[in-house]
Amino acid sequence: MVCWVEQWFRNSDDSRVKPEILTASPHVRHAIMWEWKSGGNLDQDQLARYLAVRPDDVAQGAFVEPQACETVGPAVVVPDGLGSRCSGVLAQWQMEAPLLELSDTQIRLSVSGFGIPELDDPLQQGLPITRIPISYVPFDREAPDYVVVEHLMRFVLQTMLERRPRLELSSMGGALFRMWPALAPSMRTELEKQMEQLMADLSANELARYLERDKAVQGQVTHVPTWAIIHNPFADPTTDITHAARALRKATRDAVLRHKGGRQLQFRELTGPDDGSVVPDGTPRA
Amino acid sequence: MRPTDRRELANTLHDRMAGSYEARARKDEHDAEDGLVKTYLLEADPSCFGASDDLPGYLGSCVKDSARPGITDLRSEATDDSRLLRLSGRCHGRVAEFHIDASHERYWLAHTMASSRVADAFLKQTVDRCRQIDRAWLDVSMLEWVAQQGQFSGLGLDFDRGPLLSRESAASARVDSMKMQVWGRSARDVMEVLRTTGEFGPETSLAKVKVRYGDADDASGFTIDEVKYNGKFTARGTSFMAHADLVHRVQRRYSRMIEHVERHGRLRVERVDRGWEFRGACITYQFTPSCAPFREWVGRMFSCALPFRLWGVPDFDGDDFARVAALDLHVGQPLDFEIAPDRIRLFMHEASCGNTVLRLLANLQRTLDAGTRADMNGESISGVQPQGAQPDHSNVPR
Numbered sequence: 001m002v003c004w005v006e007q008w009f010r011n012s013d014d015s016r017v018k019p020e021i022l023t024a025s026p027h028v029r030h031a032i033m034w035e036w037k038s039g040g041n042l043d044q045d046q047l048a049r050y051l052a053v054r055p056d057d058v059a060q061g062a063f064v065e066p067q068a069c070e071t072v073g074p075a076v077v078v079p080d081g082l083g084s085r086c087s088g089v090l091a092q093w094q095m096e097a098p099l100l101e102l103s104d105t106q107i108r109l110s111v112s113g114f115g116i117p118e119l120d121d122p123l124q125q126g127l128p129i130t131r132i133p134i135s136y137v138p139f140d141r142e143a144p145d146y147v148v149v150e151h152l153m154r155f156v157l158q159t160m161l162e163r164r165p166r167l168e169l170s171s172m173g174g175a176l177f178r179m180w181p182a183l184a185p186s187m188r189t190e191l192e193k194q195m196e197q198l199m200a201d202l203s204a205n206e207l208a209r210y211l212e213r214d215k216a217v218q219g220q221v222t223h224v225p226t227w228a229i230i231h232n233p234f235a236d237p238t239t240d241i242t243h244a245a246r247a248l249r250k251a252t253r254d255a256v257l258r259h260k261g262g263r264q265l266q267f268r269e270l271t272g273p274d275d276g277s278v279v280p281d282g283t284p285r286a
Numbered sequence: 287m288r289p290t291d292r293r294e295l296a297n298t299l300h301d302r303m304a305g306s307y308e309a310r311a312r313k314d315e316h317d318a319e320d321g322l323v324k325t326y327l328l329e330a331d332p333s334c335f336g337a338s339d340d341l342p343g344y345l346g347s348c349v350k351d352s353a354r355p356g357i358t359d360l361r362s363e364a365t366d367d368s369r370l371l372r373l374s375g376r377c378h379g380r381v382a383e384f385h386i387d388a389s390h391e392r393y394w395l396a397h398t399m400a401s402s403r404v405a406d407a408f409l410k411q412t413v414d415r416c417r418q419i420d421r422a423w424l425d426v427s428m429l430e431w432v433a434q435q436g437q438f439s440g441l442g443l444d445f446d447r448g449p450l451l452s453r454e455s456a457a458s459a460r461v462d463s464m465k466m467q468v469w470g471r472s473a474r475d476v477m478e479v480l481r482t483t484g485e486f487g488p489e490t491s492l493a494k495v496k497v498r499y500g501d502a503d504d505a506s507g508f509t510i511d512e513v514k515y516n517g518k519f520t521a522r523g524t525s526f527m528a529h530a531d532l533v534h535r536v537q538r539r540y541s542r543m544i545e546h547v548e549r550h551g552r553l554r555v556e557r558v559d560r561g562w563e564f565r566g567a568c569i570t571y572q573f574t575p576s577c578a579p580f581r582e583w584v585g586r587m588f589s590c591a592l593p594f595r596l597w598g599v600p601d602f603d604g605d606d607f608a609r610v611a612a613l614d615l616h617v618g619q620p621l622d623f624e625i626a627p628d629r630i631r632l633f634m635h636e637a638s639c640g641n642t643v644l645r646l647l648a649n650l651q652r653t654l655d656a657g658t659r660a661d662m663n664g665e666s667i668s669g670v671q672p673q674g675a676q677p678d679h680s681n682v683p684r
Binding site: 001002003023024064068128138147150151153154157158161162178179181182237240241242245246248249252253256 | 350415417553554555557558561562563564588589590591592597598599601611612613615618619620622635636664
């Protein structure tokens with residue numbers, strides 16, 4: 001089971017470790033600190049800190065049940081085909097850690113193992129990953145703004161279709177991230193800050209006729225950033241839903257283009273009244 | 287006299303169906319559709335209707351909200367039966383009246399004797415645009431299952447690239463659209479020839495089957511039903527009970543398919559002990575890469591239009607991958623997509639509607655590739671054999 005996403009704690013050497021995901025299993029009594037690497041960015045110091053983590057560090061620092069972390073270790077996930085090359089790097093550093101290769105369809109143990117048959121056997125065969133979409137964590141702090149914008153715009157449309165009168169920042173995280181409670185508190189705070197900034201930006205631009213920062217709520221002692229829906233086309237019985245949804249789609253496309261443009265990329269728009277997609281002109285996606 | 291409960295409705299429709307069949311047999315007007323019983327299998331969003339005490343009032347307001355110009359005198363009325371509603375109105379001046387059997391909370395049956403032209407147009411201008419109601423979407427394997435339940439006597443093919451291609455691209459496609467009706471027992475052979483020659487495989491999309499169905503214990507009662515991919519049943523014959531039985535069996539099988547998709551497909555994170563576990567699975571649609579330009583058909587799929595009813599701005603990565611944070615305009619719930627030229631991965635959210643999964647499958651089979659299949663956890667979602675839904679050959683008429 002997943003215990004945390006990007007939550008830090010200290011190892012036995014008093015150094016900070018911050019695994020991308022921390023999982024622990026009461027069944028096999030082992031905790032795993034997961035790191036995703038592109039291959040070239042293996043970090044010797046980081047791995048040394050992971051290898052110095054003891055079960056007590058996880059139980060106390062990350063609040064994991066002691067029975068679920070009687071043993072602990074890292075796992076490094078690299079792109080498909082890079083397992084043996086990365087293993088050579090680890091050997092040079094005289095370090096050993098399970099290396100897993102990730103393809104479009106599965107995750108497979110490439111080199112070394114956990115020393116636990118319940119984990120090693122299925123992972124050596126390869127586990128399908130069709131249950132792990134990006135939507136569990138649709139974006140992180142490093143995500144470009146336009147990716148966040150896509151998800152915020154969808155949330156705005158969903159709220160309008162439900163004919164709710166306002167959007168609250170405090171409910172956005174839970175709606176956008178299925179694993180919101182598992183995210184480290186610091187990560188949640190930063191993501192909320194990013195979402196608040198972008199909501200302010202959108203409500204001043206593409207969503208100006210739809211949203212307004214709720215001033216009545218701003219004056220309260222407990223300040224929860226809130227946006228009032230000042231124009232909801234879906235609340236009007238005479239509105240053509242398809243037409244109204246397309247207007248929001250155009251606003252989304254404009255906002256995405258604007259935020260991509262801000263990153264000095266050139267884009268072209270596909271033609272056709274039904275085609276609101278945006279395509280980078282030969283520029284690799286960030 | 288208008289029926290006031292479902293039993294009376296069944297009797298009325300039975301009498302009209304039998305009378306109409308005999309009259310037609312005398313006049314040899316077998317192919318005219320006026321006056322035939324039509325039943326549309328609909329899916330009502332349970333989150334909207336489940337808690338409503340005033341079902342007719344709620345249905346009326348939903349349909350009225352979504353009705354387009356051309357629809358007038360729209361009325362939704364209660365009957366003595368709390369699960370039977372009457373929906374009526376004029377479509378471009380012509381009267382359409384439906385009796386809606388809502389005895390199943392989620393899958394409703396809309397019965398009418400109006401002509402196909404009027405009934406189809408009425409539903410298109412009302413229900414098809416209503417957020418709370420959708421059609422049931424029968425994919426190719428479901429239609430093939432229906433064909434096995436009685437004496438198979440014909441089929442219709444219907445393929446149209448229109449919804450996914452611009453007019454210019456469609457004009458340059460090898461086959462832009464294909465429509466064909468074949469009645470008679472050899473109809474299946476014709477379809478197999480088209481499918482297996484390789485020339486027209488992707489376009490040979492089964493959209494309608496005709497089956498003679500009746501209770502083997504009552505040789506006098508039978509129905510010849512045409513069952514269409516969009517959940518429409520058109521019945522000729524002498525027994526409304528036989529027609530209703532076939533409809534109920536499809537309704538039951540369909541509801542179990544949706545239930546299966548929703549129970550196992552909805553992705554969620556569940557709290558366990560002191561952590562979280564992933565639940566659910568993605569739905570993978572696999573198809574032959576289309577002759578259509580990738581960016582064009584993907585863009586149009588999320589253009590909010592019928593039949594897909596999906597909102598989203600595709601984020602392309604090169605010419606062969608797109609990711610879409612989409613919204614299903616039927617229930618207003620998010621869905622995530624990863625799309626390649628030969629497959630689509632759909633990730634349902636916790637409140638996503640299983641009907642959308644079937645709607646996408648049935649419509650990909652009609653607009654992209656007739657051979658599209660949808661898998662979940664390595665098994666075909668339409669191959670699910672719901673409990674008690676084995677082919678029942680006792681219903682084949684003697």
